[in-house]
Every structure is written in C-alpha cells, then in structure tokens.
Amino acid sequence: MAKNETSDKPAQAPLIEPGHTYGSITDKISSVVTTRKTPISWFIGFAIAFSLLMVFLSSTAYLLMKGTGIWGINVPVSWGFAIINFVWWIGIGHAGTLISAILLLLRQEWRTSINRFAEAMTLFAVAAAGMFPLLHMGRPWLFYWLMPYPNTMAMWPQFRSPLVWDVFAVSTYATVSLLFWYVGLVPDFATLRDRVNNRGAKLVYGMLSMGWRGSAIHWYRYETAYLLLAGLATPLVVSVHTVVSFDFAMGVIPGWHATIFPPYFVAGAIYAGFAMVLTLSIPLRKVYGLEDFITMRHLQNMAKVMLATGLIVVYGYMMEIFTAWYSAGEFEEAMISNRFNGPYKWVFYSLLLCNAVAPQFIWFSKVQNSVIGIFIIAMFVNVGMWLERFIIVVTSLSQDFLPSSWDTYTGTIWDWATYAGTIGLFLTLMFLFLRLLPSISIFEMRTMVVEEDKGGKES
C-alpha cells in the first residue's frame, strides 16, 4: 500500500498519524474503556438512546397487546414501516462485514481503524433489523414456525417463500458477523483483562478473552480463524441483501418484480452501510479524540466507496425506468408514472435528491477534504436509502393491478415510535459498546505502526 503512493500521486493522508508507538496506541484506545471517568457527553448520549429504547419497549408492548392494526398498514399496503425499516437496517448492517471481511481479503489496510466499530454497527443494525420481521407478524409468538424443526404436525416451512430464505440468510449473517466480531475482539479482551483494575471487569474480560496469552500458536490460530471467517462472511455480504431483495423480486407486484433487484440491493446496502459508518465515526473520532487513528484518509476512502455504490444504485433506478419502458407492460409503465406523478411523488423526488444528487459532491476535492461535507452527504444518504425502501414497499403496493383497490398509506405515531425505538436500541448498544469495548482494534492498529514505519523508511 505504502509503496504505491510514492512518486506521481500527491502525498496521501496517512492511515495513522505519525508519532504513535505500540504503547501509545494501546493507551489511547484502551483508556476509553479503562478510564473511571465516563465523559458527560457519553451520559447524555446514552440517556437519549436509552429513552428511545424505552419508546421501543413500550411501543412493542402496545403492539403485542393490540395487534399490527396500530400501524398504518392496510390492504393494498400490507407492509409498511416494518419492512422498510427492516431492509434499511439490514442495509446498514452491510458495511461492517464488508469492511472487515472483503477489505481484509483484499488487503486494504486502511480498514483497520474502522472495522471494529463497523462490525459492531453491523451487529446492532442486524439486531434492530431482526426486530421488524418478528414484530410485523400478525402472531409474532409463532415466529418459530418459519424455522424447520421437528414437530408432531410434520409441518415444515414452505421453502418456496423468500421469507423462509430470509430467515436463513439473516440468521446466518447475524451468527457469522457475531463470531467474526468476537473472534476479532479476543486479543483486545486480553489487553483489557490485563489493564483494568476493577476485579469484576477483570473477571469478565478474562472470561471473554478465553485465556488468550498471545502465544505464537494463539496468533497462528487466530489468523487462520479470522481469515476463514472472513472467507465465510464474504459471500454473506452479497447473499443477505440478495435474499432480502428476493422478498420483493419474487413477487408479482410491479415495482417489485425486477431482475435488477439483487445487485441493486447489494450496492444500496453497501451505500447505506458506509454512510452509516461515516455518520458514526465522524462524531466518534471527534469526541474521543481518535483523529489520529480514523484519519482523513479513512473518511475519504469511505466517501469514495459511497460514491461508487451510489452510482450503481442510480444505475438501478435508471434500469427500472428503462425496463418499464422497454417491456411496454402497462402495469410497469403505470408504476413508473406513479412514482413520478403519484401521491408519493415528493418522496420519490426527495429520494433522487438524497441518493442521486447529494453524493455527486464527493467528486469535488473540497468536499472530500471537509469532514462536515462528508458528514452531511452521509446523512443525506441515510435518509435517501430509507426513502428508497419506502418507495419500493409503499408506492408499488399502493397502486398495483386493480385500481379499485388502490389506497394510500401513512405511518402512524406507532410506526414512528417503533422506528425511533429501534434507533434507540441501536444507539444504546452502540454507546455500551463504546464504553465497554475497544472501539478500534488495538492489536491491529499496533501492526499499522510497524507498517507505517516501514513506509516512512522507504520513502
């Protein structure tokens, strides 16, 4: 990596600010966890997140009491916020594994400082996402019927249904992501075990570190396991959102039934995922003073990935319009016309603004070099990707084949509460993660010092 950037290119921002040693890295990152003084900003953030989590709990309790009728769904639009949010969260949950696994395999070292919390983000996003398919069911207490298990009725799930594929795809993804994250954490758990003074914390970290002593064989096995898991996780990055897109693509509804959906969804997921990593890492590096580790170069790289995947997504939009025209199917054409002129046209235009127009500013180096600029664009993409799912789920259903059944959909207060609630769940887990676990991989950052040193010597 370092060798490539020698002559013709202008000097790229480093992956780690100079002057760091093994010790300083370990101190810096682990101190966030080992310190007795929790910053007041953490408390404020956690309080907000926790309140939102309580909103989630109460709206879920009300939901279980009354039924899905508390949401805005109706008969043409039987899926609403729940599925929009599910896809949105799952999409967000893509960046983590992509960064950790695919970039690891591609030997993109710049991933090192962001992979840990990107993975955490993935897990928490998947956790938030997983709430929705459960809660949106009419009888959520029977969720296990979607899984193959031996029973007296000799009933299995209906394997032709994409929802069953979803169950497998998402649960596999969640399991592998968790393993991947945990395995990556083991050496750092050991570091924390050695560094914390509190007896209880020592015990917990000690147990979590599974007796890691850093022996050569440990490292050898660790590397093998990590690489294997990365190999396992890589196809999952593609498969999960492909399967999620099947929920729509396998349907007959115009606006769903499209072959472009799998690649378009995967690109969209990476797009959304990077936007969320940026959204989280920018304030994080600021608050915890981690600018040395999450450098401008990281932000720029992520912005570039966002731009690239954003362009794929825009290509998807164009292909949807093209195929509608090319197929000359009256329902497809009506669907596109409905997006541009129907009751949800403003949602669609906002989506174009957020997803197609906003990221184009990344082409400008001025924006690329501006943390605020990147942050704003990332926020646009976060919103835009939610709107995209709204357009796919709601507008397609609200006007399908028989005009007699057309109806509109609006989210109720409970739809919003549940959505906000899962943001609360996500943020609560995120804050706990920041406080209790090293948010940047300590041992991997230490390897960066060596490599950065090497780079320095050679240039």
Add this chain to the structure above:
Amino acid sequence: MKQNNNTENKLDDLSRQIAGKQGKEYWRSLGQLAATPEFQNFVENEFPASPVDAADGINRRRFLQLMGGSIALAGLGACTRQPEEKIVPYVTAPEEIIPGEPLFFATAFTLGGYAAGVLAESHMGRPTKIEGNALHPASRGATDVFAQASILEMYDPERSQVVKRLGRISTWELFLGEIHQELEAQRLKDGAGVRVLTETVTSPTLAKQIEAFRKEFPLARWHQYEPANRDNAKAGSELAFDQTVDCRYSFDKADVILSLGADFLTDMPGSLAYCRDFSARRKPEQSNPGMNRLYMAECSPTATGSMADHRLALTSAGVTALAVAVARELGLSVTGEALQEHGDWVSALARDLAANRGRCLVIAGEQQPAEVHCLAHAMNSFLGNAGKTVIYTQPVESNPVRQVDSLKELTDDMAAGAVDVLVMLGGNPVFNAPADLDFFGKMEKVKTRVHLSTYENETSELSHWHIPQSHYLESWGDARAFDGTVSIIQPLIAPLYSSKSAYELMAGLSGQPGETGYSLVRDHWQAATSEGDFESFWRTSLHDGVVAGTALPSKSVRLNKTEFTVTGQDNGSGIEVNFRIDPCIWDGRFANNGWLQELPKPITKLTWDNAAIISPETAKELQVENGEVLRLTLSGNSVEIPVWITPGQAGGAITLAVGYGRSRVGKVGKGAGVNVYPVRQSDGLWSSAGVATEKTGATVALASTQDHGSMEGRHLVRAGGLSEFVDHPELFHEMGHDPDPELTLYPPYEYDGYSWGMAVDLNACVGCNACTIACQAENNIPVVGKEEVLNGREMHWIRIDRYFEGGVEDPEVYHQPVMCQHCENAPCEVVCPVAATTHSSEGLNEMTYNRCVGTRYCANNCPYKVRRFNFYKYADYETESLKLMRNPDVTVRFRGVMEKCTYCVQRINHARIDAKKEDRSIRDGDIVTACQQVCPADAIVFGDINDESSRIAQHKSDHRNYGILTELGVRPRTSYLAKIRNPNPEIAAA
C-alpha cells in the same frame, strides 16, 4: 477456568523440573521432557487435536430414575376429580335435529310492509343464515341485503329487551292493566281518543285484528306512515283510473323499458323478482341476442341506472319534464312543461317504444309526482302494455291510504288534543315524520303513548310505554308479497327477550292477552279457509313459505281521460334537493346493524355515513371538495352535511339519503351520518327546489371503500355493444392477453375428480351488494367500523368494484364483484413462509387459519387484493348473543390471521358428505355458494369445470368468458362474462 489452573500448575511443575539444568543438557532434557507423558498431556490440553468428548452427565440409572418419576407424576395428573354436575344426554332426541346438520324453515321477511319469502337456516335451533325461498314469487331464491342482515338484528345485543314505562323497567302485565283502564275510559266515548299508528300493513291477520279493534272502538282511527311510502303511486293510479290499484311488471316480456327515475332493480316491492326477470334478458348469445334495452332518466345514480343502455342524469323536475316530452312525442295530449334538451334522445326513444308496442314498459319511480305516474299509466295503455308487461291488481296493502295525509290527520288531532291513547306498532315517527308535521312537538299532547319497537328509538324515548317487539324470526305473522301472495311468517326460535309481536299487542289491547301469535295467525287462517283439510293447508303453507293461490289476479282498468296535465315540479331557482331511502340502512331502522352500516353503497361506496351527493359540475359551482360540510337550508330548517361528489349525479341537484344521524340508537349506529329528516317536508317528500347552500368550513372524513373509479385503460371490465358482439363474438377475448398455460417449467396440477370454478356475469350484475352481505353472514366476517374502513381495512371477502367510464358528468358505471380468484398459479401460495395457504386437489386456494402467522406477504402478492387481514381482533369473542349467530361450519378468525373467500368450502364439503352417503358424485347444482344463492340477477355460477355438462363449464366456454389479469399467468379460476350494452343505434350514432 479449572482446566486453566491445572495447566498452570503443570507448567509450574515442568518449570521446576527444568530449573537447575544447564547448557546442552537443558536442551536435551527438554527433548526428553517432550517425551514425558505429562508434557504430552500439557500439549494435548493446550492445543487439543480432537474435540474433548462431552461428559455424559446422565447415566443409565439416573435416566431410569427420572423417567420413572415423571411417569408416576404424569399418572397423578390423570387423577383429577370429575365435576359433580350431572350431564343429561338426549334420552329422546328432538325430531329431525342431527347435530351438525342444518335445517331450513320457510318464513318471510318484510320491508315496507311487503314480504319476500326466505328460508332460514337453523343450526341446533339457532337461526344462523337467511336464504331466498325459490318458491316465493318475490324471492325466487334470492334475497336483498336487508333480509341477509336481519339475522344480525335478531342477535343484536342492543335490541330492546324489556317493557319500559317512562324509561324504567316494567312488565307486560302492568302495561295491560294500565292500558285497559285507559281503554275502558275510552269505551265511554266509543274510542274517540284512541289512535293506532302503524307502518304499511299487508298482513291479513293484523289488518283483521285492527278492524276488530275498531269495531270495539268505532271512533278509534288507524293511521299508517312510513318514510318510504308509496303515496305517489297510489295517487297516480287514482288520477289515471279513479281507483287505487297496484301494478306489477313483467320484465321478462319487455324489450324496451323506460324508467322515469324508478330504481326497480333494487328499491321497489318485487325488485328481486324484477331483477331476476330483467337480467335474464341480458344474457345474449351470438345466435340469440334477445336482449332488452333500458332507457333511464334519474337524478342520482342507482343500481338500475348503471344497467341502463341510455341514461340521462336529470333533476327530478327534469325527469318530470322528460316524461311530458316522451308522452307528447308518442302522441299523447299533455299540458305541461316538456324537456327542451335531448330532443333527439326523446324522439329516438319514442320511436323505439312505439316500435315495440305491447313489448315495452314505462315505469315511474315512487319519487316522481302522481302526475308522472298517471302519465306512465297512460303511456303503457297507449303502447298496449297494459295486461302484457304491466299487470294491474287490487292493492296489496290491507288498507291503502296516502300515508302523509294519514299522518297529517293524526298530527292535527294530536295538536288539537283529541288523542288520548296513541298506540304505535313499530315505526319511528318522532325521528322520521315530515318535519313540518312536528310529530315530536305534538307527542306531548297525547295522554298515553305506547310504542312497540324492536329497538328503543327516538319515539320510545317520548313514549310512556315501550314494548319490545319480537323479531320476525321469533314471532308468528303473515304478510303479502308485491303480487299479493301471502306468506306465513313462522318463528325459528322462541323470543330471546320478553318481547311481543304486533299481533300479540293488538290482542292484548282487544282483551285477549293470553293469545299467542301462533294461535292468532292460525285462527285467522282457519277462519279464512273454508274448504279442504286445514291441517294439510297449514302445513303446506308453512313448508312452502307461500299460501298457494293468494296472488292477486290481474284486473282490467280503464284510463279515465285522454288529456293529461302535468303541473310539474317547481323548477324554480336554486338547487334541487332530493331525498332517497338509503340503500343500506333503509329509513334508519337498520342504523344499528353493523353489516349494513359497513356495506359500501352501490355507487358511492360510502360506508357508515350519508352525504350530500352532488355532481362534479355542481361541486365546481359551489367550490366544495369531498367531505366539506355544507349547510342546506329549506323552508327555515337546515342541516349540515358533508359533500360527496359523484359522477352521474344530475347537475343542480343534491341527493340526501335519509335514515342517518339517529340520536337514540345503540353503539353501532351512534354518530353515523347526519339526520336529514329535519329538511324533509310533507309537500316535498322526495324533492324540493330552492335549497340554500352555504359552506360551513368544516370537513368530515368519509369512509369510502373505493377511492379510484377509473379503470386506467386496463381491460378489467370488458364491455362492448350488442351488435359488435353479434358480428364478432371474439371481441372480448381480443381485448386482453391470455398466455398459454403450457408456458411454464412446472408440471400442471392434475384434477382427477372435481375442479371447482366460478363465473360472474357482468352483464347481469346490478351491483346490489346482496352477495357481499350474504358472504358476511355465511362466513362469520366481522365488522370493523368507520375508522378501520378509513384505514383501508374492510373485511368483505367479496367486494363489488365500481368503475366509471366516459365523461364525469354522465359516465357509464360498471360493477365487478371480486372475490378470491382461486388462481391455478396462485402468487399467494408460493410466498407464504409457513404453507398456510395452499392448493387443494380440487383447485381451491385454501387458507389454513391455524397455521397463519400473519406475515401478510400473500396479501401483498395477490394481484386482485382480495385477501383480508385481521389487523386487530375484529371478531367479537365476548358478546354472548353474537356467538349464537355464527355459522358453526366456519372458523371465527383471531387477530393476526389472513382470510379470504373460500368458495364456501364448507358448502362444498356438505355436498360431498351428502353425495358420499348416497354413493354418488356431487351433481351440478348441489353446491350453491352464499353469493350465488343470494344473487337476484343470477349472475354468479359455481360448479365443477371438469363436468362438461355443468353450467359452469358452459359459462367457461361462452364467448363472453374472460379472466382478469390473465396476462400475469396466474390463471384465475374465477372468470367473468363480458358486459354488453344494447344501445339504440339512432342515439349511439348521434
């Protein structure tokens, strides 16, 4: 952790062994050490080569102990003590009752006094469903929405249950005591202060009772009033023939029909029979077109208007003027203002009528003034229709009076203080009497007010005595149909509450309090039938649901004049307001019936509300949008009512449906709609000109089940002209794309036995809604309420899609009943993750409620959007009386479960069991689905497609047969027969 400690200890040991050794020896001894078993162990523990065997925590002994223990405990559980109550099995089973086998009893449902025969289905003594009685001339096997919904009224927990005096619970005996005192006092003055107010009475028994009562009290008077009266028709026949006669129509013989505002297909005595006859003439085949032609002029679009081949949207005054114009064009001498516009239309129509002498029909709507009825009689007579397509008979009503006049006499007497005892048998005059008669205000002056009613209503509130009235399914009675045929009304169940029938109340007043309804009706008929064996007459009449030979014979009448005068309606300034009986809750009596409240009105698709129906043009003039509240002022009274813009409404006319806005009603009807009776005057019962409109600025959300009226150019309802069809019968098939069923990688389903299918004839369907509500009754479909309809969550398994085509002012209206299409390649089946909706071996798309987890994926993927979801727990699990009503053959669905049309699978299985018992296969016609059974137009056909001789197989091979959305390759089993209009070429060309 323990293992860790062990390894640490071992490590210490090893270190100790190494300690003290030096140099080469050290290295060599490490090599030696490597060979020691301890070291091997250490290595093995640190980096195990194979997974450690999990220690088996339970050995054989422990296992047997646990097993033995649990078996013993399980045995204990079986030792629960049995309850001590004794159960009593049937020692002698009631005759004919087989658990699970329903019985059907013939009875009759009356509305506006007129009876339609029904068969009531009884499960273990509980009436659960109303079916039409094929033997009855007014039913012909069909029923209307009201008869279907009457079963819910029967079990309505908010029905009146006890006798009340001034709002406090009292008893029938106390009532009799008090009323007898009053009547004894009246006897001294020959009953001069006694008045009986009834609704329209056609019951021979009740009429005779009232007659007998009046013999006892010669000066007592009998008044009749109900808001949906037929005064204009009576007055019209008096104008034309100097006597009151009723007409009935033979639509089967009419080739050309002109309706002057008459909604004869849904809203007229005999409309079920008319609908059957009319639609039978609208099933053309290429070889035998034989289709009738309907011209219609009306103010507000109705089901009948939607069937018209030529329709004019005119104000009521305009319809009157049109009648004049047509009569003149035919050559009659009429003084009065004729319609200036539509000259070509009128002359073409007149030529068409004249060319079909004796085979045409002019029919005037009740809402038209008497003079138009008179003119219609004249035209029919002139066209030679009398006795052919129009049959005159003696009046069906027992005592035909002009009801508004009758009520006016009563209110005048009340105002004069001449009324001491007012006995009201049913009705709700305080709510629905014409506003200018001020029935409400004059009630106060009556000393004793007695009200018999099924519900405690506005009139009960102002009465001294309220007597709960028995439902027709729990009392004896009799009534005449539109042709005079008498039906004995027999109860299916003993009264649920301490209620009385009108017969019993009259008997009570006449000093026969012990008489039961049964003895009263039976005695009447015993006295009335002189010849033959009464017992067999009685049993036959009860069994058949009709008293044979009671239809009124045709009567010849002569026009009394050749010159006609039509003063016309005040066409004056401003907007005309029209009053109509609501197609769902009638005159307000069904306001507490959830099924009817939630039934979408045929054209507007509104539920739970009435509205001021205005045309798009008038809306533009008044600058109002749907739901905006208008204040309508007429003769000093005003109402505030939201607007609903309806294509096909005549410009300059507002139509208001009466019956809504009940103030004293159960929780179902509470808050539904606006009461418009306050602006209904006795001299403008059906329409008044010059209503003042004013915007209030308020807006009300109105719950319509269909927001979008255009077909968007999709070939959902395929329609064409009769001549095009005759020339080119493949017309309808070419309108859409029907992919080859072989175009699939999957093997087709094999159907060795039955293969069910359905066809709906769009040319016959009038959009009357009977199927929707029959399905609701048959399949235990819950009511969701206005809020949920607004949320788009109505539960009807069969809905009637209504599409407009053409201009907004006077569009063509199409009705398309849509239920589950039971697709061969059902998109719902593949997406259900738990196999809750599956394909049966007979082609049904089956829904397994118990298995459904409610992902709603199937509903999303259904192109027809016929799946219904229980977003909340809509089914009422608590109300005891409603539990009795449910069809025991159909599951009551819980919250979170999807449901949809099953093709009445319970009826299929019933027929299957019957067929198996007789060791045969199911015959065509054995299975009649609920929607098919109730359809007055005979538009729905169901059966086995595999059976080539079946009606359904014939329908499927009809030229008009097509499927909707077949281009998706879903291969629906329900198909439609295309709509054909039969326009007059002269008008169509213009």
